[in-house]
Amino acid sequence: MFSVGVRSCVGPVVRRPANFRLASTLVFLEANKDGKVAQSSLSALSAAEQLGNPIKALLAGSNSTEAAKQLKLTVGASLVDQIIVANNEVYDNYLPEAVTPLCLELLKEKEFSHFVVASSAVGKNLLPRVGALLDYQPICDVTKIVDPTTFVRPIYAGNALATVQCTQEKKLVSVRASSFPACSAGSFDAPTLEAPQVEIAELGVAWESENLVKSARPDLGSAAKVVSGGRGLKNKETFDKLITPLADSLSAAIGATRAAVDSGFCENSLQIGQTGKVIAPDLYIGVGVSGAIQHLAGMKDSKVIVAINNDQEAPIFQVADFGLVGDLNEIVPELTKKLTK
Numbered sequence: 379m380f381s382v383g384v385r386s387c388v389g390p391v392v393r394r395p396a397n398f399r400l401a402s403t404l405v406f407l408e409a410n411k412d413g414k415v416a417q418s419s420l421s422a423l424s425a426a427e428q429l430g431n432p433i434k435a436l437l438a439g440s441n442s443t444e445a446a447k448q449l450k451l452t453v454g455a456s457l458v459d460q461i462i463v464a465n466n467e468v469y470d471n472y473l474p475e476a477v478t479p480l481c482l483e484l485l486k487e488k489e490f491s492h493f494v495v496a497s498s499a500v501g502k503n504l505l506p507r508v509g510a511l512l513d514y515q516p517i518c519d520v521t522k523i524v525d526p527t528t529f530v531r532p533i534y535a536g537n538a539l540a541t542v543q544c545t546q547e548k549k550l551v552s553v554r555a556s557s558f559p560a561c562s563a564g565s566f567d568a569p570t571l572e573a574p575q576v577e578i579a580e581l582g583v584a585w586e587s588e589n590l591v592k593s594a595r596p597d598l599g600s601a602a603k604v605v606s607g608g609r610g611l612k613n614k615e616t617f618d619k620l621i622t623p624l625a626d627s628l629s630a631a632i633g634a635t636r637a638a639v640d641s642g643f644c645e646n647s648l649q650i651g652q653t654g655k656v657i658a659p660d661l662y663i664g665v666g667v668s669g670a671i672q673h674l675a676g677m678k679d680s681k682v683i684v685a686i687n688n689d690q691e692a693p694i695f696q697v698a699d700f701g702l703v704g705d706l707n708e709i710v711p712e713l714t715k716k717l718t719k
């Protein structure tokens with residue numbers, strides 16, 4: 379199932395490699411245009427901390443000097459030993475064709491035993507490319523770090539967990555942000571170094587534009603509370619009429635099933651599940667959601683799950699902590715009214 383150097387195992391923890399003392403971890407961090415480091419990258423840092431190696435953080439793009447400053451004001455303990463900045467606009471938007479040569483140049487250094495990225499759209503774009511060019515098998519979507527060579531990751535849409543032991547010289551790891559808390563708040567100081575200049579050949583791709591949805595709501599990927607709507611809402615009007623006020627009353631993010639997205643109830647960036655976002659909020663409320671395995675794969679790690687469905691046999695009730703069996707058109711307005719009070 380896994381290629382050379384990586385195997386699944388259940389059993390005793392492996393020994394750390396002999397050169398462990400020399401090991402160090404390179405963490406690739408994403409930041410927005412204002413230099414704010416992404417929440418998922420702060421989770422990647424806290425995952426990297428568990429590896430126990432000295433950490434070097436890599437920031438790339440024309441915002442990277444500002445991002446380095448902000449990182450030092452964001453992260454608590456002196457988690458990061460060194461910040462490497464690649465201040466070049468070619469890295470803006472993190473096109474993997476541009477960023478990969480930079481990562482490869484840094485990973486040539488023997489000291490880097492681990493390369494950690496968040497399992498975000500950027501990380502998912504970058505890691506396989508780095509893995510292919512280094513001829514190393516990446517270990518993707520890690521939810522638990524057992525030790526520096528042993529990782530747990532979900533397989534079969536989250537229906538099973540594989541414990542993967544990696545004997546490769548360098549471990550290339552992407553981590554699920556929902557499984558690692560963002561590193562603690564505070565400030566630290568660490569030297570900032572310029573990344574080596576890397577020759578980037580003709581990219582063959584160009585960044586055209588982006589169309590970001592601006593919303594005052596918490597981000598779905600990191601929100602503490604999520605209200606999620608399904609096909610049971612029947613149409614976009616009901617979705618907006620019932621889900622939005624309920625989410626407002628809880629200051630929650632809004633999510634949806636693929637069926638709701640495909641039916642045009644909301645935009646597809648709100649999809650939760652195997653082919654959508656993976657979330658683990660403190661509270662998840664599913665309204666008119668059946669609980670198909672592909673949806674559960676994206677929300678079953680939520681701390682408290684509430685399901686509202688008129689079919690008491692719906693699979694969502696098997697994972698729900700609280701179930702309300704009945705018509706969502708009656709339950710949701712009543713619940714919203716009570717919560718708003």
Ligand SMILES: Cc1cc2nc3c(=O)[nH]c(=O)nc-3n(C[C@H](O)[C@H](O)[C@H](O)COP(=O)(O)OP(=O)(O)OC[C@H]3O[C@@H](n4cnc5c(N)ncnc54)[C@H](O)[C@@H]3O)c2cc1C
Pocket residue numbers: 607608609610611634635636637638649650651652653654665666667668669670671672673676686687688689692704705706707
């Ligand atoms: C490869 C693949 C990947 C997929 N990826 C995803 C994914 O990432 N995310 C995802 O969500 N799905 C995904 N799906 C689709 C998934 O299989 C389900 O089809 C989908 O999750 C169902 O969405 P739903 O629960 O909204 O709809 P349904 O399954 O149709 O459920 C609607 C529910 O609403 C209830 N209901 C109806 N009327 C009312 C009412 N008046 N009051 C209360 N309850 C009511 C019904 O009892 C029912 O349980 C994927 C499928 C495949 C094959």
